Amino acid sequence: MKKRTLLVCLILVACTALWAGGKAEATAAAGAKANLTVSWWGNQQRNEITQNVIDSFMEANPNVVIDGQFNEWADYWNKLATSAAGNALPDVIQMDYKYINQYETNGLLLDLAPYIKDGTLDLSNIPESVSSVATEGDKVYGMMIATTAPALLYNKNLLDSIGITVKDHMSIDEFITIAREVYKKTGIKTNIDYGDSENYLDYYMRSKGHILYTDGGLGVPSAQEFVPFFRIYEEGIKEGWMVSPSIFVERVLRSVEQDPLVYGSSNDARSWCAFFWANQIPATQKAANAEKFEVGVTNWPSDNHKLSNYLKPSQFMVISSKSKNPREAVQFLNYWLNSETAGSYLLCERGVPVSSKVGEHIAPMLDEINQKVVKYINTVVAPKSSPVNPPSPIAANEASRLLGSLREQVCYGKITAEQAAQQFFTEANKILAK
Amino acid sequence: MQHTTTSPGLSAKKFFYRDDVAGIIFSLPFIIGFFMFIIVPMIMSLGYSLSEYNILSPARFIGLKNYIKIFTDDPLFYKSIAVTFYYALVSVPLRLAFALLVAMMLKQTTKATGLYRAVYYLPSIIGGSVAVSILWKRMFASDGVLNRLLAVIGIQTDFAWLGSTHTAIWVLIILSVWQFGSSMLIFLASLKQIPVTLYEASWVDGAGKWKQFTRITLPLLTPTIFFNLVMQMIHGFLAFTQCYIITQGKPLNSTLFYMVYTYRQSFEYFNAGYAAALAWLMLIIIGLITSLLFLTKRFWVFEGEE
16 A cells, blocks of 8 residues: 555656646747846845836847846855856846956957947947947947946035035045034044945045056055055044944945945944945935935045046946857847837936937936936036046956955054055055066 | 675676665765765865966966965965964854753753753754844844843943954854754763763762762763864864854954955955965865864773773
8 A cells, every 4th residue: 555655656746747847848949038147236226127127128029038136236246256157157247347357358258349230239329438438459348338427425414404515526625624523513424435445545546647456556656645545544533533444344335225324323323425426326315215314416525626537337238258149138238228218217327328319318207316416427527527547457356355454454543544555555566466 | 585695696687686786876876966066176176276267267277386375475364264263262162061051951851841952953053044144243233132132231332243353253153152052962862871870879979960070971971072073163164154244354354264265265356276275275274183183082082881
């Protein structure tokens, strides 16, 4: 009796397996669907927007099935590198200026030139200066999809309540004066781009006419040049108006929702400003709504705004050179760039769209917040700016991690600004020389 | 059913009925898995450790340069070794001590003992997971559960436990010690195996609870303690998830576990060859420490019958 029941069960299992397998084969034969994976980094708001774009593309192209993958910024790059190692890169990849060089020099990106020539990728509404950013000779290895710029976002309500008006193109001294006053009058501190990123240092060096990371070494001639930068942190901690680094251990760095501007349990853990990018205004305002304040926008402080400010390729889209469906992938990219439907979903969450046609189409649709993004980029940054730096070399990640570590030590009071400057100069040069 | 083990039958059927052949066939899934997922990657990793490899392009042989660099040009290597050793050498004995203590308490069976055992065992199953690590991070945040509880008993604080170099590592140690449940169950089983007659005899001779513990219980438990010590030490050195999720090595690298550093070298700096060398070095270190423990075995571990 026992043996018979076992036998019956096994036969049932085998039947189910055959039936399921047969079904899968049937669907595969019925419609030769192209499968694409698209990956991007972002927060909840961006994920919803992007999924809408993907869904509308799939509706218009029923033979393509898209699987969207997303992560927060911090995890995105590890995952991408691991996927590259495992030969499992997504087909369409959202890419950043910091990393695009790395992927290109290792032959992981598809050349888009043939698709541009045969018209699959339509660049007629995109200015040449934009479409040629990710090119090497005749090879077009990526497409810039949006423009953004460095933007200092701040708590407008707070500053209004203590009578401070922020004007555009602040100098560093003016910025520090505001920081001191905010701390004195409200107890809220300041966060100056704390973390492992070199964004503000890079901006600062531009104002002195240097490019921070160049192939083979730092573009800054001496360690002395770094001292004023580290000194800002040293003084900030000593005088008390800078946030303590200990608040960051508990948070996910570079996440909009956990930035001290919008999140923190006490005044000590809050900042009145955040060193963000213009396209992050919508997400920041959404988080700020819970805190009931309006987000104001201006430039990052600098002593020479014409040199510091720049229009940044907000993100690129690249296609894996090993994609099994390159044509469909390029079609998706084309849709992203040129479709007005897509544009109406994306608005300015990633930045100002690169296609002038899309830009015109969405201009009346923009709500106040998205209009802020466009207005800031077009009227405050564009007139007083200079070209963006060339893409960072590959070893820049390690150098930035070192920068973060030194900044941490200065903020904890373990080393002086001079020591940090010297150490960064020697070590970063060694790292970049590899 | 006949099967012969002596005459190697000429027919295929007889061949497959042989004990040793049947044994190998049944173990084949494991052998294949072991080979494909452990042996082959290990050899590949050894190869990478002798080369310069950035994941995105083929590896380039450079001999022992990675290993030399580890010892001569990498202060973070020494820092992470120190942190990892501290973590392992503090958390493991603490965990075993707790495990033994609670096992002793749960030795006498009451109605609720079953429940207690399950409750204490639960952390060790779920403890190593990402979810618990995220939970732990929130608990010790400046506005987290711990500070709120302290407020209830009158200590007002918003100290950032994870923000100080002195306390951050202890948050991780406590997470590890909290997972003492599995060791506790093993100790319980061993405790039950100690013959009651030994205790009775010693009681007749006038031995008190403490003497009973140190003269009977502990010595007879030493094989279990030794086993747990070795296994847990190895796990301690390889700890990764907790550090990666909770602190990422901050603040100031005071919680930089060796494996997190290796991961970072490989996937964030794209120095995968160097990271492979780091990994092999850890293998050698663990091997050395385990051998050391085995060497001391005859001095303190009770073997066999008296």
